[in-house]
Amino acid sequence: MDYEYEVLIIGAGLSGLAAGIRLAHFGRRVCILEKQVRAGGLNSWYPFQGRILDVGLHAVTNYVPRSVKSAPLARILRQLRLSHDDLRLCPQRISRIIFPEKELSFTNDFQLLVQEIADKFPSQVDGFLKLTNSLADYAELSSPGREMVSARKVLKQFLSDPLLIEMLLCPIMFYGNCREDDMDFVQFSILFRSIFTEGFARPKLGMRQLIQLLVDKYQESGGELRYGCQVHKLIINQGRVAEVHLANGRIMQAKVIISTVGLPETRSLCSFWPAEAKEPKPGEIAFVESILMLDCLPSQSLGFETTILFYNDTERFVYRKPNGLIDSLSGVICCPNNYQEDEQMSTEGLVRLTHLANFDLWSRLDQDEYRRQKEHCLRESVEKAERFIRGLGRHIVACDTFTPRTIQRFTARQKGAVYGTPDKLPDGRTEIKNLYVCGTDQGLVGIVGALLSGITVANRWVLYGA
Ligand SMILES: Cc1cc2nc3c(=O)[nH]c(=O)nc-3n(C[C@H](O)[C@H](O)[C@H](O)COP(=O)(O)OP(=O)(O)OC[C@H]3O[C@@H](n4cnc5c(N)ncnc54)[C@H](O)[C@@H]3O)c2cc1C
Known part of the structure; x- marks a missing residue:
């Protein structure tokens, strides 16, 4: 059969873009279908009151300097034909783990x-x-x-x-x-x-810079990217994806389908799921994050030099869905200004406060109560952070808070589970012959993990066609 595309990739998050670059680079006819109006998925960016905010960037992990050629980051960049300099990575200053005793x-x-x-x-x-x-x-x-x-x-x-x-x-x-x-x-x-x-490091201009690099590389290599293009159904026939139905009514076909939207989410797109395949459950780990914009730089005016601070107020670290809306007994405080930059990019301070959250409780709130609870959680979160950043609350000029409900709405991740289901598919193969899963639910999480996952699935199942 002569297909219009050899490969259709569902989702232009980091794993989808990485898979797309590999395939386009080797001349495969590939198209990425993205339901949103921009790329990046869980780690995208958005305009907010005249600023550009990253959705989720605390840090690019796996940072090594340019000279270290054997590290995962260097290998990923080689596979994507990107140079270390393209990323303009600023390394962290110092991070801390603070428990009651130590x-x-x-x-x-x-x-x-x-x-x-x-x-x-x-x-x-x-x-x-x-x-x-x-x-x-x-x-x-x-x-x-x-x-x-x-x-x-x-x-x-x-x-x-x-x-x-x-x-x-x-x-x-x-x-x-x-x-x-x-x-x-x-x-x-x-x-x-x-x-x-x-x-840890941070691209000097945030995620927008990294995403633009990936999109440019993909499109220069001949890949096609369609925004506002939601996949509505995968029609399974004789153990294969026979048709990809889009929400706009169009029907597409391809030899191979790579889904980056998550395993339970992919399963719910399928018209049929083989009895022998496990029913994947959505994960329970979700977060609330508040992005605070300050009228000062935390290191200069508040004496806060830490890049990322992980705190926990109990003897044992409890990592589970909390009984309340959030668990403020532990949290992450990230200050994007506290990366080593040759010149500060901004005079505005930025602090991100993150806590474990309970999707089920957030999802039950009506709109007014949802807004009230977001404000309440913000106050609780700032109060906790003030132990480490004295006077933080007085310097906030703007703020945006997102909950697991926001994540589910924008990315389709069920329950807003950022790290996906515990039922991972380590090699990316599903029980449906031409359907592969890559990204978070292949088991590789985070920015670097998602890039690596896209590369490995594209290499293994399409380019070097096992
Ligand atoms: C708040 C937050 C903070 C984070 N901070 C960091 C960090 O500091 N460092 C780090 O390394 N990682 C971080 N992460 C994790 C990281 O963002 C993810 O692990 C990674 O981006 C996942 O990429 P992915 O390609 O697997 O999936 P996704 O980013 O979820 O991409 C999937 C894409 O598919 C699209 N899509 C979904 N359904 C459909 C459909 N039906 N049709 C078409 N398109 C569809 C979505 O819109 C999305 O663009 C953070 C995540 C969050 C939410």
């Missing part, structure tokens, strides 16, 4: 974290070093039939101080764990490297 600092120099652990947990440092030598590899993520190994159990084999275990889990879980309470050790390993061994 505090650990880390930078993009891993030795600082080792030294911090030697100083604050002297009996643990040998175990910590052994742990870092025992981390699992990317390759293990996609090994077929792999069972989840509890990260908590593995950590206990190396570390005897429960407080250190909780402190290490806190940033790692916040930045990529789709499960409640525990996580997969392979996921833990990948995130450990991307956060602690490598590190």
